[in-house]
Amino acid sequence: MDDRWHWDWIDRNSDIVWQSFQQQLDLTFRAVIIGILISIPLAVIVRGSRAARSIVVGIASVFYTIPSLAALTLLGPFTGYISRLTVDIVLVSYTLVILLRNIITGLEEVPADVRESARGMGLSKAQMLLRVEIPLALPSIMAGIRIATVTTIGLATLASLVAQGGLGFLIIYEGFQRQILSAAIVGSALAVGLAIVSDGVLVVIQKLLTPWARRRVLT
């Protein structure tokens, strides 16, 4: 331990810690919710056509490969170097990759005979989607939402680089630049804790939504 550890920093700056945590929540959940709202209709549209599906998944995968710091910078000239919009676009785009893949997989794995009996019962396409296919795809969709949420919590720590706050502010500015290592540790620990708690909450939601699958353990 050296003189860069200041645990009393936390007491003195609890308002900054709390504010960063709230910003982190806001960044994460806004991105995940927008991601869900975009990816479900998009997956439903493209799943019928193999070409459309591979184009959409292909573009999404290419984007996923681009490091987030580079993505934030590359958007700079278009949406602003210091801009909430830039962060939102980057975070939403990463969620889309994960969500699209899982939603498409989930919808594809609906057994053909289930679909056929639904059609035989006279369900329209929309009814089939809402009452049969999406419910059956829920475990896969929820798995995607879990991964997307946890991933976004990690990526949102970079939002502070474009002055949008979040827990990264504690890690990068207070921690690395001002060399208050306690702040870096607090920021990191809160990010990890938030990821674990969010994942746990989503598992509970998934169990409530799919009572029929209670005996299948999803990892």
Added chain:
Amino acid sequence: MIDYLSDSDHWWGPAGIVQRLIEHLQFCGVALALSLLIALPPAIAIGHTGRLAFLAINVSNIGRAIPSLAFLALAASTMPHGFSSRWPTIIALVALAVPPLITNTYVGMRQADADAVSAAKGMGLSPVQVALRVEFPLALPLMIAGLRTSVTNIIATATLAALVTQGGLGRLIVDGQAQADRGQQVTGAVLVAGLALLCDGLLVLLAKRLTPGPVVRRIRLGRSPASASA
């Protein structure tokens, strides 16, 4: 960006593009080599025996919950010379890269064709030979899918090394931002993105070469079983 690129100092200087690229490749190369050395032996052992399987599956779930910036922060803050030595960064990179390699190699080996495995046993291969000559080659496509995740993570996180005052292409982005030199900043971002896409593309080609035809489609669609559908 053109202005930035037209100055030869920005290419060959001590904080120039070439130097930063070399640093980046060094970080990534060392981290990747160490990750493979650390991940493969236990993954092959677990994949062959089936023991400790929960460990192989859950290690990447835990790994994912820890943001890469947090890995870096913890490594740099808690290790001696955290901000002056390269090793904390490399250790953070390895910690990020190992979990997908273990999970995917394990899953690939468990999915190895049971007939091929029993045929190999019937031919009198020892357990080690079965693991290394039959199961592991059959697991290669999935192993490489895990490698793609790991390499993408390593390249992205090596960019963040600039935040703990290390070198690498991230320095162009971070220094560029600090100096309001947009040319330098965007140059760094383009290079990092290009490097990531290039490496990923090379791994896709490698996977195709090592994969029997019918299995190819599966790789292209899913990066890793852990992220495709859990």
